[in-house]
């Protein structure tokens with residue numbers, strides 16, 4: 001189990017495997033790991049919560065022995081309680097579930113923690129941040145979706161910036177604020193200035209000829225933007 005690097009308030013890029021070449025997964029992961037990545041964002045889609053199906057437990061358990069990266073798993077599934085254990089056993093370090101899928105989010109959080117993993121919660125672009133109020137103090141990470149989940153390569157939705165600004169002062173220093181969707185050279189500075197510290201990037205990393213260099217460039221832009229932040 002990886003230790004989540006909670007202590008340092010720096011900007012991290014979390015490359016999303018969704019944009020990688022699925023015929024060469026281990027090689028793709030190795031390239032960004034060699035390039036200094038700490039986190040791998042894993043987008044799990046069930047074809048119910050989102051209109052797409054990606055990959056699941058068998059793929060993650062095969063990647064686990066070949067990578068030391070922190071497996072940040074974004075569960076775009078309707079039944080996180082049913083599948084959480086399988087994902088933790090496969091080697092996921094953190095499971096993020098959608099607030100839209102449950103009326104009992106504290107139960108989901110307790111269940112995931114009981115499995116020994118870190119917990120994140122996320123919300124769709126159409127969901128108000130107020131929906132997170134009952135669980136904010138209980139999670140390790142809050143993920144703000146800046147596109148409708150289901151597909152990579154979409155355009156960044158600017159209202160995500162207001163959500164980041166609203167959430168940032170409500171989080172402790174040990175809680176991460178992540179943003180996911182449409183993150184690229186032209187959006188990094190704005191999300192960092194709005195308070196995000198962990199930036200998911202699919203197409204802007206794995207969609208580039210040199211993913212490690214693309215990741216490093218985004219990280220530099222993010223670091224520069226964070227210098228002007230409180």
Ligand code: DX5
Nearest residue numbers: 016149150152153182202203
């Ligand atoms: C969308 C996923 C994202 C996606 C981001 O459902 O949650 O993580 O991979 O892709 P880009 O960075 O291409 O917008």
Ligand code: ZN
Nearest residue numbers: 043074180200
């Ligand atoms: Zn994601």
